[in-house]
Amino acid sequence: MGDASATEPEQGEPGDSVIATRGLTKRYRGGQLAVDGLDLTVPAGSVFGFLGPNGSGKTTTIRMLMGLIEPTSGTARVLGRPMPRASRAVLPHVGALIEGPALYGFLSGRDNLLRYDAADPTADPRTRRTRVASALERVGLTAAGGKKAKAYSLGMKQRLGLAGALLQPRRLLVLDEPTNGLDPQGMREIRSLVRELASDGTTVFLSSHLLDEIEQVCTHAAVMAQGRLITQGAVADLSAGVRGRLVVTTPDTGDAARVLKEQGAADVVVAEDRVTAEPPERDLAEVNAALVTAGVRVRGFGVERASLEDAFVALTGEGFDVAG
Amino acid sequence: MSQAEAATDAVTTGPAAGAVRAPRLLWTFGLLRSELLTTFRRWRTLALLGVLAAVPILVGIAVKIETSDGSSVGGGGPDGGGGPAFISQITNNGLFLVFTALAATLPFFLPMAIGVVAGDAVAGEANAGTLRYLLVAPAGRTRLLLTKYAIVLAFCLVATLTVAVSALTVGAVLFPLGDLTTISGTQISFADGLGRALLIALVVAASLVGIAALGLFVSTLTGSGIAAMATTVGLLITVQILDQIPQLHAIQPYFFSHYWLSFADLMREPVYWDDLVKNLGLQGLYAVVFGSAAWARFTAKDITA
Structure with missing residues (x-):
């Protein structure tokens, strides 16, 4: 002050x-x-x-x-x-x-x-x-x-x-x-x-x-x-401090997951028509181009920003309301 | 706008924000006034005073009924048989109802009422959680404790005067008033008698200073108002019982209740001061010892309630 x-x-x-x-x-x-x-x-x-x-x-x-x-x-x-x-x-x-x-x-x-x-x-x-x-x-x-x-x-x-x-x-x-x-x-x-x-x-x-x-x-x-x-x-x-997650919405989830792994993405998770992963250390535009080149039909492509809750869970390793 | 500018704005626009707020001596007593209002607006306080006011009414009516056939109280001689001091004199002079009522309420009713108010003083605030907000206000721990003690002492006085005024009213309604005879047998005027009654009421109120300090100390020990009240009243009963056991005569002069009934010596001519002075000295000692203990405890206490 x-x-x-x-x-x-x-x-x-x-x-x-x-x-x-x-x-x-x-x-x-x-x-x-x-x-x-x-x-x-x-x-x-x-x-x-x-x-x-x-x-x-x-x-x-x-x-x-x-x-x-x-x-x-x-x-x-x-x-x-x-x-x-x-x-x-x-x-x-x-x-x-x-x-x-x-x-x-x-x-x-x-x-x-x-x-x-x-x-x-x-x-x-x-x-x-x-x-x-x-x-x-x-x-x-x-x-x-x-x-x-x-x-x-x-x-x-x-x-x-x-x-x-x-x-x-x-x-x-x-x-x-x-x-x-x-x-x-x-x-x-x-x-x-x-x-x-x-x-x-x-x-x-x-x-x-x-x-x-x-x-x-x-x-x-x-x-x-x-x-x-x-x-x-x-x-x-x-x-x-907590990195956001790359989210790809596509009907071709199997191919998408494979391509993302090839592009260096870690922790790839497939859920219904969404494939999420930790974004690789490279230009995401290139990742998208790689997906399209491999014939993956991409409906949505983007990074979901980490919320404070993600940060909290990452820091304490637990949900917020469970302790006590 | 940067934070510093925002802060400066708040200081210049807010009426009191910029001024250094220092406590003023007179403002310090705002807490005392608030405490007084809060205590005497509490239903419990009024109920206690109501019970105390009812005692002289009951005694007065009982004496009136018992003596309506012309017999004296208890059927005994001039000094009476049983019952509290002065009870046999009431039919001659209603003023004696004041002394009787004080003698009847001093052993238990009055100190019990003080025990409730004193025991609740700090513990009740802790119990309700209001203590933390008073301290954060900031009331200051010493200031709050002194205020609480002042209020308990004010309650001692109000409680005693309630008994005395109620007794005087009932005495005046039911019995004749006039010159009265002291314990020593001399006659004093009614005005002199009224003066003595007031003096006795003040001495009785001062007799409660000890248990007030004790109750306040107990109140700083616990976070439960009920526990503090029960402990204080329990101590009162214990001491009253121990004071009756002859084998304990060596320590009895240190019981806060030991000289309580010495106020009757004010009705002697000349007044016999020895026990009165011992009583007041003992009350002062209790106030100092337990007041200091309460202060030491309260100023060092973690307020977790």
């Missing part, structure tokens, strides 16, 4: 990372290693997807970043300041939704937000009601603001939790599974909200188990499995 040094000179951020951890480790009292030597770097202004199967240490990491859990070893810096030591300086600039919303059921949605806002000693009580009202409006809860929170549906609770993260202009938003419990329309609204916030310069740290969601909104991503960071970087680079 380039302007940070101008407005808050005491922060002195190293580089422009909003979150930076070095060797961050958490071992719970039972001896279970939840997070193992995590080196995570979240660039300023990014929408950062934090991926991993259940039980991979995502939530423990988020709790350490928010100062709720003391790391066993290693350091975590958020907005350039060490956590949990600088909690009181850092957290007013951070909006968080951690492991789903938590509300006082006997209070109205509006009163819940008023209470969370009152807990922040840097929040101006004179603007409290206005800020709560605009946060409610932002998540589409204005009409239900006066209703008791225990009467809220899961989706409404999720929205109220999001509103709690938006009570102040934030420099960092940490959203743990923000679309949980929302219907497709609600998910789309949250996605556009995240994009809107990001375009305002807010860094968004988003954990999700929905890969296509990460792919749609995130500029960067990190993948965790079994407490370790497997990879991190720009989303485009991550899926580029």
Whole structure:
């Protein structure tokens, strides 16, 4: 965040990372290693997807970043300041939704937000009601603001939790599974909200188990499995790491497979009228020409781009939802 | 537009984004106010106060019925037979219902209510998951704990005053009011008596400081509000029982409930201060010991709920 040094000179951020951890480790009292030597770097202004199967240490990491859990070893810096030591300086600039919303059921949605806002000693009580009202409006809860929170549906609770993260202009938003419990329309609204916030310069740290969601909104991503960071970087680079597959649609699958092998394609798979293979290291136009010269009737020829899911499976060697 | 420019835009357009937000002393008390509203808007708190208000009503009506034929309470002498302190005097002066009601509720009803509120203070928030959002707000662990303790103490005062005011109202309705006789036999005016009643209510409220600190400490140990409440009330009952066993007299002066009934000494003329001072000192000791323990525990705790 380039302007940070101008407005808050005491922060002195190293580089422009909003979150930076070095060797961050958490071992719970039972001896279970939840997070193992995590080196995570979240660039300023990014929408950062934090991926991993259940039980991979995502939530423990988020709790350490928010100062709720003391790391066993290693350091975590958020907005350039060490956590949990600088909690009181850092957290007013951070909006968080951690492991789903938590509300006082006997209070109205509006009163819940008023209470969370009152807990922040840097929040101006004179603007409290206005800020709560605009946060409610932002998540589409204005009409239900006066209703008791225990009467809220899961989706409404999720929205109220999001509103709690938006009570102040934030420099960092940490959203743990923000679309949980929302219907497709609600998910789309949250996605556009995240994009809107990001375009305002807010860094968004988003954990999700929905890969296509990460792919749609995130500029960067990190993948965790079994407490370790497997990879991190720009989303485009991550899926580029996995090569796409060459797909040939043809009625002459046998001939096509033979020609593709001759052309140096590996892992040739025939399925109905499709032949797929790892593209060979040569101009694909020549491969196509070779097919046609061999009398293969080609209906379709192209490379299917690797999705983030392919990247994920390649990295973790497993499906996304199976662990845990 | 680069990210840096976008960020600068947000800073210049957002009303508060650019300003360095520092905590203000007065704003810090916003949490206290919110906590107060939240606690006293809870149905459970109101139910506890309702039960406490009902005790003097029941005692008053029972005394009224029993003495309607002209006999004295319990049929005993001027000092009465059984029942809580001062009960035999109520028919002469309704003001004594205040002392009787406080003597009747102090051993169990009042501390139980405090145990529920104190035990739930931190553990209840952890149970509901709201604790993590308060801490991320950031409420600050020490600030949150101090606020919680302040609210529990405020509840001690409100609970005691609820009993006293209810008793005074019932006493005034059912029995005559007027000058009253102290335990030492001297006469004091009704106004002086009212003053003593208020003083006694304050001493009773202060007698609950110890169990409030104990309850808060227990509350930092667990993530279940019910477990914390049950443990605190269980400790109360245990201590009350142990305080009755003569063989334990060596350690009994350290029980938080040991000097509770010393508030009756305020009805002596002159006031007998020894046990009153011991009581307040003991409560202070409990507040310091268990307050520190709660702080040490809460500020180092991993919040996983």
